[in-house]
Amino acid sequence: MSADALVIGGTRFIGRHLVDELLDHDYAVTTFTRGESENPFAEDDRVSEVHGDRTERDDLERARDAVDPAVVIDTCAYFPAEVEAATELFADVEAYVYISSGSAYDAPDVPMRENETPLHDCTPEQATEDAAETYGPRKAEGDRLIAAAAENGINAISVRPMLVYGPHDYTERFAYWTDRVAEYDEVVVPFDGDSLLHRVYVEDVASGLRIAAEEGEPGEAYNVADRNTFSLKRSLELAAEGLDTEVDIVEAGPTELADAGLEAVEFPLYTPSPAIAATEKLAELGWESTPPGVAVANAAQSHRANGLDGTENGPDRDAEQAVIDAVRGGE
Structure with a gap:
């Protein structure tokens, strides 16, 4: 496949592996970052970059206009307002993929299933509070915004990784x-x-994001985690x-x-x-884990x-x- 992809993020951990995954599948890639982290793709002429603050709507709009992407994958939307703005700005793309989290689930189901296990509620206060305790509720609200965008005809998809590990993991x-x-x-x-x-190897997150963009259904959420926990x-x-x-x-x-x-x-x-997520939904799209x-x-x-x-x-x-x-x- 040859298409223009915009990666919001793209130089640290998940985004870094995602760029490699997209390049391996013939995408032309542009990263949108603040430019504060070292860019591992600075010498790669297959990767373009746009600098700006994703929390500023004008900056995000400028990135959209510079790239005119077919696919947008958002690695760093941490607040519902950011998801809402992105789905509006990228309403016409072939796929907008939001990285949610297994933390969005609010039940100890074993396993947690995309269309069955309840998500956290999110109060207006939680939606803007940058705290570990509000991370799951904020991601869950982002998922609900993805579903709402799809109901309005936007090709928006959610991917929920469990705890991610692998090379370049700055959390250590x-x-x-x-x-x-x-x-x-x-x-x-x-x-x-x-x-x-339940964990997930970072390269498998990257491939899961690409496959969700190519094969996923608008409004759907897909867990991504090691198939063999x-x-x-x-x-x-x-x-x-x-x-x-x-x-x-x-x-x-x-x-x-x-x-x-x-x-x-x-x-x-x-x-x-145990914190276990079902993974067959993404696997049915052709995804495999390492x-x-x-x-x-x-x-x-x-x-x-x-x-x-x-x-x-x-x-x-x-x-x-x-x-x-x-x-x-x-x-």
């Missing part, structure tokens, strides 16, 4: 674990390590394989954690209840090569060692 959530696996022989996991927080403990085992090392995974119960002054929720990617071993190995190797350690995302090593000592002392 998974990097915490790859650093532990690479640096230490023993690594603590809360309880039995079977915590199931795996536990936190299995993540560490796969990371060790990818880094060609070995790790002894130490399972710590509430007593051992408490002795070190820790709680399970302090460990990144831990969830007390095998877990390949995805985790790529993420782990990239984090190590780029010096990402995620140390600020979880307990420090002294606390972890105290847990290990408590577990070993009780054996």
Whole structure:
């Protein structure tokens, strides 16, 4: 396919992989960013760029007019007002794809399904509040605006990723674990390590966004997550394989954690209840996910090569060692 695509965002994490995905499928790509982050495509003459603030309607309109895109993929719409403005400005494109989130769901369904599991409500106050607690409600309201736009004849589509991991992840959530696996022989996991927080490899998010733009139905939402979900403990085992090392995974119960002054929720990617999303709806459009071993190995190797350690995302090593000592002392 040869078409003009405008990526709102496009230089950091999901957007960076998305640009590569679009280029691999013969799109002419333009990124729209503030120009404050390093542009990995600066030397690639296949990628154009427009600078501006996506919260400013005039800037977004200028980007639209400069590109006249067939496809718009919005990686950084965090407030409902931004989604509403974008669906108005891009009302005539072949596809406007909004990145929502699995956090939009407001029920512990296992799995969470696009047309069945309820979404968060969003109050007017939440719609404008930039806080972690309002993230899910804001994304859910964006989903409702996508559905409303489609009812008005706009080719608007929503994609809901679960927690995203992979190369260039500036959050460094998974990097915490790859650093532990690479640096230490023993690594603590809360309880039995079977915590199931559904994740999705970033390259699979990119392909899912493209496929949703090409094959998705206006007004529909599509979950995107690893087709074969795996536990936190299995993540560490796969990371060790990818880094060609070995790790002894130490399972710590509430007593051992408490002795070190820790709680399970302090460990990144831990969830007390399974958070799983159904993925067959996107798969029916032809989307596939990367095998877990390949995805985790790529993420782990990239984090190590780029010096990402995620140390600020979880307990420090002294606390972890105290847990290990408590577990070993009780054996």
